[in-house]
Amino acid sequence: xxxxxxxxxxxxxxxxxxxxxxxxxxxxxxxxxxxxxxxxxxxxxxxxxxxxxxxxxxxxxxxxxxxxxxxxxxxxxxxxxxxxxxxxxxxxxxxxxxxxxxxxxxxxxxxxxxxxxxxxxxxxxxxxxxxxxxxxxxxxxxxxxxxxxxxxxxxxxxxxxxxxxxxxxxxxxxxxxxxxxxxxxxxxxxxxxxxxxxxxxxxxxxxxxxxxxxxxxxxxxxxxxxxxxxxxxxxxxxxxxxxxxxxxxxxxxxxxxxxxxxxxxxxxxxxxxxxxxxxxxxxxx
Amino acid sequence: xxxxxxxxxxxxxxxxxxxxxxxxxxxxxxxxxxxxxxxxxxxxxxxxxxxxxxxxxxxxxxxxxxxxxxxxxxxxxxxxxxxxxxxxxxxxxxxxxxxxxxxxxxxxxxxxxxxxxxxxxxxxxxxxxxxxxx
Numbered sequence: 001x002x003x004x005x006x007x008x009x010x011x012x013x014x015x016x017x018x019x020x021x022x023x024x025x026x027x028x029x030x031x032x033x034x035x036x037x038x039x040x041x042x043x044x045x046x047x048x049x050x051x052x053x054x055x056x057x058x059x060x061x062x063x064x065x066x067x068x069x070x071x072x073x074x075x076x077x078x079x080x081x082x083x084x085x086x087x088x089x090x091x092x093x094x095x096x097x098x099x100x101x102x103x104x105x106x107x108x109x110x111x112x113x114x115x116x117x118x119x120x121x122x123x124x125x126x127x128x129x130x131x132x133x134x135x136x137x138x139x140x141x142x143x144x145x146x147x148x149x150x151x152x153x154x155x156x157x158x159x160x161x162x163x164x165x166x167x168x169x170x171x172x173x174x175x176x177x178x179x180x181x182x183x184x185x186x187x188x189x190x191x192x193x194x195x196x197x198x199x200x201x202x203x204x205x206x207x208x209x210x211x212x213x214x215x216x217x218x219x220x221x222x223x224x225x226x227x228x229x230x231x232x233x234x235x236x237x238x239x240x241x242x243x244x245x246x247x248x249x250x251x252x253x254x255x256x257x258x259x260x261x262x263x264x265x266x267x268x269x270x271x272x273x274x275x276x277x278x279x280x281x282x283x284x285x
Numbered sequence: 286x287x288x289x290x291x292x293x294x295x296x297x298x299x300x301x302x303x304x305x306x307x308x309x310x311x312x313x314x315x316x317x318x319x320x321x322x323x324x325x326x327x328x329x330x331x332x333x334x335x336x337x338x339x340x341x342x343x344x345x346x347x348x349x350x351x352x353x354x355x356x357x358x359x360x361x362x363x364x365x366x367x368x369x370x371x372x373x374x375x376x377x378x379x380x381x382x383x384x385x386x387x388x389x390x391x392x393x394x395x396x397x398x399x400x401x402x403x404x405x406x407x408x409x410x411x412x413x414x415x416x417x418x419x
Contacts, residue, residue, distance in 0.1 A: 041298035048363050052354055146296040206328040207314050215329035215352050226296050
């Protein structure tokens, strides 16, 4: 059995670790509620855009735009949203595994795939596997503003229009609840489901439906990606919260176990001391 | 005087939500004034100022593109960024203007130049709106 002092020092260090994880748990919890608020304030914007696009799709069904065109697929881009740091449980591995699984299923050669990544984990992962990571954003803040990812979204759309790739998929963790996040795949480009968006009004287009699409579609696609990022961030905080909660619970269990063996060792030491004293007294008589 | 509801929404949340007598915005085809009861309409916006007239006062909002959606009782502006005149950080706008000018001077590729130009016009727009010039 380990010595009393050894057990005591293990108890102390475990206690310290659990204090840290507990603090991190609470930090994540507060970040999560902020992230949920962000996602909520973004919703009206998205709904409005969908409303107008729906109206255009219904009012001018033959309007065309490069972002609506389905081309034969030679190259596919994947936008993967991960976190920058660890300590978020299975958050990253889930999304990376799902993305990699799909990529391997769909493509036989790595030349058919390009990766865009938000978050360091995704960049490192795909670089190590030898995929072509054409663009990445690292260091997105906990509560991202639209300006932070404007470059990557604009580039993603520009390269699609230029024909560098013919499809753009997006992988991220969808926030269901604080304890459940779902890996989600979404096809961003080409935009195909316009007519499915329901619209509540019919509009005059000034100057023309095409001119509006010119402005609206990039804005819409960028918002899709931003929405996914907000969703992903909420999941990240939720995931980190759950992971830190589990770590705190485990630490507590470990401390209980250690305390038990500490007490046992202490008892054994006392018993031994008494036996020695009694033995010593008996020897004197 | 009758009023119309005005919403200005960006991805980062709502910027403005109130009533106005008239909304004046710069669309790609020219300046447009909207009064209550306008027919439903959608128009893309230029980088510019949106003016909201209410009683005798005028509020200014700097918008960077986006579009305008009009209904008889409501105007919604959806832009990637929008700032009320009094919220504009002039120091930051001047910074952004300098940066864009520096990038324009270097002239690397068409894409960069175009981007820098856009950044410059956004910065200048914000400065103009903040000073109440437009």
